[in-house]
Amino acid sequence: MSLCGLFIYEKRSIHGSSVAVKFAQSIRLLYTACANILLPRRCVVSVLFLFIDGVGLAPSGHDNPLSDAPTPTINALLNGALTIERVGASSRALLRPLDATMGVAGLPQSGTGQTALLAGINAAALHGRHQPHFPPVALRTMLVERSIFRRLTETGRRVAFANAFGVRYWEALAARRLRRSASVIAAEGAGVRFRSDYDVHTGSALTWDITGEMIRSANGSDVPVIAAHTAGERLARLTARYDLVFFETFLTDLAGHGRLAHLAAPDRPPPSTKEQIHMAMERVDGMIRGALEAMRPGDTLVLTSDHGNIESLSSPTHTRNPVPLLVTGPAASRFAHLVSIVQVADVIVAAAQEYAA
């Protein structure tokens, strides 16, 4: 991170932080920046962590659009579609069903689910309920202190947050039109550099919609539109330089809520929810293909979600279905015993630390 980046970060510090906390954050950022510049290249094998919002694991059938989604890469890995019948059905990839309910009644939601994934804490039980969109305020400190980003950077590991955040995102935060997501809170708390549209132009970041198409049409951004396969290649290149690379996309959950209809061509009828889900999964699949083709043999790809949604057409909301944990690479066996989204963070940290010495 450049000094300019440090300055920008300080201007964006969480409101209400004490001087001591801000000083500690500055020291942490400075340490991370120096480590990134001065320490020799150490990571031999790395972890690529893909967070795909709102994807559950359910039986194959008419209600499950994942049964016949255009996902040739995932299907090749699993010997079939991303449905619960494929658990344990392939030697090329590990597929586990992870509980996303965390033992709490109601429908799992993103705020608590993403906090659980990134920090390895039972956010729903601690909060007393599932919370949508953003982490509960009372859990933010725990999220910062226990996040996979913090735990890895504290031990000198290199972490890349591959998503790009445009100026408008930071403006919306500053104007309080938006609150910080779990990933942004975790990255800020670890001093992980936030990538920008500039990084998308230079090929070292992705927009959250993977290809940039939606970002351009939604807010007039000038980010380039790239193929999903190219997006995956970018992630693989980053993975060669960092111990952990994290990327998140919300395309899938939006599709499950039927909110990608505007992406249809003007001369075509609006796509159905199933068609939107297939479009989103096709992009995810293309990204995975690009990543796997360009990753080093020793790298491990981990894909999971925070709650179910797109695997059930009959449910317009989230579901209580388990979510898929898809892992391919030499560290896959580390994940073989997992049963809950709460357990993912600890294994990610262990896998990313193992070879980076």
Ligand SMILES: [Zn+2]
């Ligand atoms: Zn949702």
